[in-house]
Amino acid sequence: MLLNYSAMVDFGKFFVFLGLMLLLLGGLFLLLGHTNLPLGRLPGDILYRGKNTTFYFPLATSILISVVLSLVLYVVGKLRH
Numbered sequence: 001m002l003l004n005y006s007a008m009v010d011f012g013k014f015f016v017f018l019g020l021m022l023l024l025l026g027g028l029f030l031l032l033g034h035t036n037l038p039l040g041r042l043p044g045d046i047l048y049r050g051k052n053t054t055f056y057f058p059l060a061t062s063i064l065i066s067v068v069l070s071l072v073l074y075v076v077g078k079l080r081h
Contacts, residue, residue: 042058045060
């Protein structure tokens with residue numbers, strides 16, 4: 001089944017939007033990397049260093065980012081209605 005022209009245009013716009021969002025997110029991470037925020041080193045982040053292995057799971061950082069993004073998306077959703 002072939003897609004019609006407008007569906008392909010919409011698909012292209014989606015990928016341009018996705019690319020711009022990834023570019024902005026990457027720039028944000030670069031800027032945050034130069035600050036002294038303890039993201040990734042919070043109490044509750046799991047770090048195990050053995051003789052030959054290292055295991056790192058940023059549990060507290062993941063929870064904090066999830067809460068912040070949930071609040072931001074909640075506010076954006078409320079503002080749209």
